[in-house]
Amino acid sequence: MDAAKSDPTSGKDRTTVERKSERELVVTRTFNAPARIVFEAWTRPELLKRWWAPKSFGLSFLSCEADVRTGGVYRFVFGHAASEQPMEFIGRYVEVAPHARLVWTNDEGGEGGAVTTVTFEERGSQTLVVLHDLYPSKEALDDAIASGSTGGFSEAFEQLDELLVTTSTRVGRS
Amino acid sequence: MVQYNMTARLDASFAALSDATRRGVLEQLRGTDASITDLAERFHMTLTGMKKHVGVLEQAGLVATQKVGRVRTCKLGPRRLAEEMAWIEEHRQLWAARFDALDKVVEELKQKEKVDGRSKE
Numbered sequence: 632m633d634a635a636k637s638d639p640t641s642g643k644d645r646t647t648v649e650r651k652s653e654r655e656l657v658v659t660r661t662f663n664a665p666a667r668i669v670f671e672a673w674t675r676p677e678l679l680k681r682w683w684a685p686k687s688f689g690l691s692f693l694s695c696e697a698d699v700r701t702g703g704v705y706r707f708v709f710g711h712a713a714s715e716q717p718m719e720f721i722g723r724y725v726e727v728a729p730h731a732r733l734v735w736t737n738d739e740g741g742e743g744g745a746v747t748t749v750t751f752e753e754r755g756s757q758t759l760v761v762l763h764d765l766y767p768s769k770e771a772l773d774d775a776i777a778s779g780s781t782g783g784f785s786e787a788f789e790q791l792d793e794l795l796v797t798t799s800t801r802v803g804r805s
Numbered sequence: 806m807v808q809y810n811m812t813a814r815l816d817a818s819f820a821a822l823s824d825a826t827r828r829g830v831l832e833q834l835r836g837t838d839a840s841i842t843d844l845a846e847r848f849h850m851t852l853t854g855m856k857k858h859v860g861v862l863e864q865a866g867l868v869a870t871q872k873v874g875r876v877r878t879c880k881l882g883p884r885r886l887a888e889e890m891a892w893i894e895e896h897r898q899l900w901a902a903r904f905d906a907l908d909k910v911v912e913e914l915k916q917k918e919k920v921d922g923r924s925k926e
Contacts, residue, residue, distance in 0.1 A: 647897070648897035649893075656896070658896075658897075660900070660904045662904075662907070662908065662911050663908075664911045664912070664915050668911055668915055672907055672910045678914075681910050682907040686906075687902045687905070688898070688899055762900070770835060773835050776889050776893075
């Protein structure tokens, strides 16, 4: 670890996100509890439901189903304050290693979805959680970025196409 | 009139994206940098035609070009990079919000374990 880095337990810097490579995104955070407790909060649906769709982010759970066993599937449906359309997330747990590791697929977008690996590393009385999204290709991660809610290109393309169709039809008529 | 206003509202980047070839060029550059000659060949165009397209994309900040010797190399421009940074920051905010909520759940479980531990043993 880099000692010069800011204190991981203080305020805003506690959660880090980094694009590790063309295909990888890594999120980290340290929790003040043993790994078994943090793991429990990720694997019991009634607990997962309480934090996975944070209200402070404008999200709310409409439905939360998770069969957290190797081979089990999950389906989360969120509502967002700024959107009428609910968002659905589905996938399969590829690996469930108690108190240590979770691996699942993200299949809502068909192919091109990332595989998420979460590790729970106990350090003294704390647990370091590392969440690692591995995309099948650079393009898949770029697409995920481009379709994000911050002015995504795919959406922009669609809106633009619609706009141009309407515009050209009208111009053609006049 | 309405359509005139609508057209006027399209900013440089939307205008740049309104062309299938230019969208193709962005797709191409997403994979790897390329020279104008490469792009012209790939899209079956004249050099002059491709230069025009790249010029429009460059003005919109979607593509950046650099001339080394006689070759002008094109790559994704500052707007795409800014977009990536914005996305990563938004992603971080989502996870920070999640983890703050998770902190509470974890704290509660810890307390519960203490109480249960005492009552069992």
